Amino acid sequence: MQQRIIDTAESMFFRFGIRSVTMDDIAKELGISKKTIYHYFADKDDLVEKVTENAMSNQMTKTCMIIDASKNPIEELMFSTKMMREMLENVNVVLFFDMKKYHPNSWKKYMDFKTVHLEIVKKNLNEGIAQKLYRSEINVEIMSKLRVETIDMAFNMELFPPNLYNILKVQLESIDHFIRGIVTAKGLEIYEKTRLAI
């Protein structure tokens, strides 16, 4: 039941944001009593935190599958981009607003995920360099940090107000530029082919 509540809440938060979804709405959607929800979660903030942890864990699993399934580091970046695209196409951006403003603990957890992400990017860069798909002059330590921070930039609502900018468009622009900036001629060729196929 706990997992069912988490999954349902996540799906509702994705559609409507967090603030406009009440514990009553979630109970109704599941056809259970609000008491049942409070049996598993102390309050809404606790539920939001568990949903966030669950979403992060799912994202981690998917990322590992992508790394496993990819033929090369460029394909890995393309599949990750696809995963992000699917997520952002299905999310109401109000979710990020609400999370940052009303559930700072969850937001912090989501932001702390960066350290994991940083390691993934570093590994990708090192492998790309080893396979001569990325330029060998790249400073992996610096470039990985710049990349991970740039991903966050697109979620910065002061910088890219959602009423003026589409988060997905910003992310796609930034990943495309990132890849073009690191590849060798050979890597660029593979990138141009791969992006049409994925």
Place this chain on the structure above:
Amino acid sequence: MQQRIIDTAESMFFRFGIRSVTMDDIAKELGISKKTIYHYFADKDDLVEKVTENAMSNQMTKTCMIIDASKNPIEELMFSTKMMREMLENVNVVLFFDMKKYHPNSWKKYMDFKTVHLEIVKKNLNEGIAQKLYRSEINVEIMSKLRVETIDMAFNMELFPPNLYNILKVQLESIDHFIRGIVTAKGLEIYEKTRLAI
């Protein structure tokens, strides 16, 4: 006299940071009394603000000269990089620490300079696209914001602690990556030639 005080203070702040330079030190260096300094500036915070405004105005003048003197947008970026390199090679990074922590008004002014910088980057991108040196698919609105924010990133001391990272190295890594990410094949050729010459 006011300008002499500003110039001397700027040069001392560059060498030693702000906090360790007292009004006494500046007076001594100029061979004047502290009273003379206080005739022109209300207090140290006021002096720091005037020094910041002066430095920004000088930077603006230099940037205009660079835009004027450059044969193409790539050369313009290279000359700007050279200007930044010369600045960062001669600055004690403690200056940025001190400014942010002890002179938030001046720091804010320095940060607000971004809006000017944003326009310069936009103009550069549009001209590069017009000259077929940059890819025509670039979203100038998004890319210019990403670029200006990335410049700031290198000054973010939580992200790149100065004891672990060299600000200049971070900036050079990021500008090199930025240019490679936006150029066409023709632009890349010009970039490779220009960067060896400047």
